[in-house]
Amino acid sequence: MCGIVGIVAHTPVNQLLYDGLLLLQHRGQDAAGIVTSEGPVFHMFKGPGLVQNVFRTRNMRDLTGRAGIGHCRYPTAGSAFSELESQPFYVNSPFGITLAHNGNLTNSEALKRELWEVDFRHVNTNSDSEVLLNVLALELERAAQHHRLDPEAIFTAVAGVHRRCRGAYAVVAMIAGYGLLAFRDPFGIRPLIVGRNEQMGGTEYLVASESVAIEPLGFRVVRDVAPGEAIFVDATGGFHARQCAERPSLNPCIFEFVYLARPDSVIDGTSVYEARLNMGDALAEKIRRLPAAADIDVVIPIPDSSRPSALALATRLGLTYREGFVKNRYIGRTFIMPGQAMRRKSVRQKLNPVGIEFKGKVVLLVDDSIVRGTTSREIVNMAREAGARKVYFASAAPPVRFPNVYGIDMPSQEELVATGRTEAEIAREIGADLLIYQDLTALQDAVRKANPRLVNFEASCFDGKYITGDITADYLSHLASERNESRGQYAAADLLEEEREPG
Numbered sequence: 001m002c003g004i005v006g007i008v009a010h011t012p013v014n015q016l017l018y019d020g021l022l023l024l025q026h027r028g029q030d031a032a033g034i035v036t037s038e039g040p041v042f043h044m045f046k047g048p049g050l051v052q053n054v055f056r057t058r059n060m061r062d063l064t065g066r067a068g069i070g071h072c073r074y075p076t077a078g079s080a081f082s083e084l085e086s087q088p089f090y091v092n093s094p095f096g097i098t099l100a101h102n103g104n105l106t107n108s109e110a111l112k113r114e115l116w117e118v119d120f121r122h123v124n125t126n127s128d129s130e131v132l133l134n135v136l137a138l139e140l141e142r143a144a145q146h147h148r149l150d151p152e153a154i155f156t157a158v159a160g161v162h163r164r165c166r167g168a169y170a171v172v173a174m175i176a177g178y179g180l181l182a183f184r185d186p187f188g189i190r191p192l193i194v195g196r197n198e199q200m201g202g203t204e205y206l207v208a209s210e211s212v213a214i215e216p217l218g219f220r221v222v223r224d225v226a227p228g229e230a231i232f233v234d235a236t237g238g239f240h241a242r243q244c245a246e247r248p249s250l251n252p253c254i255f256e257f258v259y260l261a262r263p264d265s266v267i268d269g270t271s272v273y274e275a276r277l278n279m280g281d282a283l284a285e286k287i288r289r290l291p292a293a294a295d296i297d298v299v300i301p302i303p304d305s306s307r308p309s310a311l312a313l314a315t316r317l318g319l320t321y322r323e324g325f326v327k328n329r330y331i332g333r334t335f336i337m338p339g340q341a342m343r344r345k346s347v348r349q350k351l352n353p354v355g356i357e358f359k360g361k362v363v364l365l366v367d368d369s370i371v372r373g374t375t376s377r378e379i380v381n382m383a384r385e386a387g388a389r390k391v392y393f394a395s396a397a398p399p400v401r402f403p404n405v406y407g408i409d410m411p412s413q414e415e416l417v418a419t420g421r422t423e424a425e426i427a428r429e430i431g432a433d434l435l436i437y438q439d440l441t442a443l444q445d446a447v448r449k450a451n452p453r454l455v456n457f458e459a460s461c462f463d464g465k466y467i468t469g470d471i472t473a474d475y476l477s478h479l480a481s482e483r484n485e486s487r488g489q490y491a492a493a494d495l496l497e498e499e500r501e502p503g
Helices: 014-023 057-062 108-117 128-143 151-164 254-260 272-288 307-317 340-350 374-385 423-430 440-450 473-500
Strands: 003-008 031-038 041-048 067-073 089-091 097-105 167-175 179-184 193-199 202-208 220-224 229-234 239-243 298-301 325-327 351-353 362-367 390-395 434-437
Touching (some): 003 014, 003 179, 014 031, 067 167, 089 128, 151 229, 151 239, 272 440, 340 351, 362 374
Parallel strands (some): 390 434
Antiparallel strands (some): 229 239
16 A cells, blocks of 8 residues: 555646645655656655655755656565665666556566566566566567657557556556656556646646545546556646556455545545445444344444444444544554554554543444454553443454455464454454454445445455455465564564663
């Protein structure tokens, strides 16, 4: 999960790109980068941290040009963070290309070997995004006519990328002297949307991960980029689009609707907020059928993404809804923090219970999902310490039992609290008196209710079915091995952190 944005305008785009990344900050807090284009010249600045901490006035002044792309990075699975993996990436051959990517290639290792052994292209980092950039560069070189590009050649190159690359990818790229290119994988796993702004100088275009980065910047939503489709905005502002995949199909990641996207986003024509309300309604009907849950006094959401589901659930059941936790908004999202000790410490710093809402009550806590269980356990403990008589826990999503290989940091089954456990065992693990999970069919129906045109979803972390068809047991075992090596690095950092704690 990363945030990407690309803009072609008639005025300098540095501030627009910066503001766009701020609006997409929830998609990645690890690093940020911007590249702007002045004809054949690129200007780049990137670094680790939040958008507001990466860029200074002096950096922004150097980012001149009327077109550019930006990226905010989500921590990558399987390896510790390296500044070298900040995006966008750049290659100078054959045309000068810079690229930002949201998703994950599932065949990146094979592609990397092929690039080196067959195509004689060297990849400098462990990032699959750099692999994707080099594949695109090679396909552009093959499609070019007399070392020149036109929309036909560019779309031919994207078709070549689709044939070679597997996995999830939503991409924005700048080709020096030519324009902005954006495309989406043939399964449409990661979101990508186009906006337009009519100015006296002509039409301006914006492509972004979510619709929340479009209207606040003065653009209006045009449509989503279709699975397998490529969008090209040339240097004169001309807009070109073509389907470049042979058998595209829309299978959006259902976890976008559960957790990843902002509630005010519309993804593939579907209101995330409405989908989450529907999740709450569906969960309420399941709870209504449970005699053990008949004594609930109050429904309390775990801020922020579970609020719509918790509110709809409480309303449907005729229960009191209360805000029982105050959130410190200056602490990062614990789901994307490496290391268990860091997550445990962060939960206590991020959430503080309002004691009056818990004391002597049977409390139903509602969260969007349960992944590792670390956060849930700490929150249940806080509710008990605040005086709750019983603590029930409801998840708006089903049990997360399988690794996600399409860009979400859940690669190893051993880290997932639901692996090998029944719901009763998970309840004991997180310390809850009762645990209620959403059913997968109910979750899918909740999103479809917000948009009946959605038929299929990428839901592998819940059902273990990988839509790209190339995920084997050996592949998952390799991911788990990489993850364990990374966990060893984080464990050492956690131990050092704990040793610094007083007492």
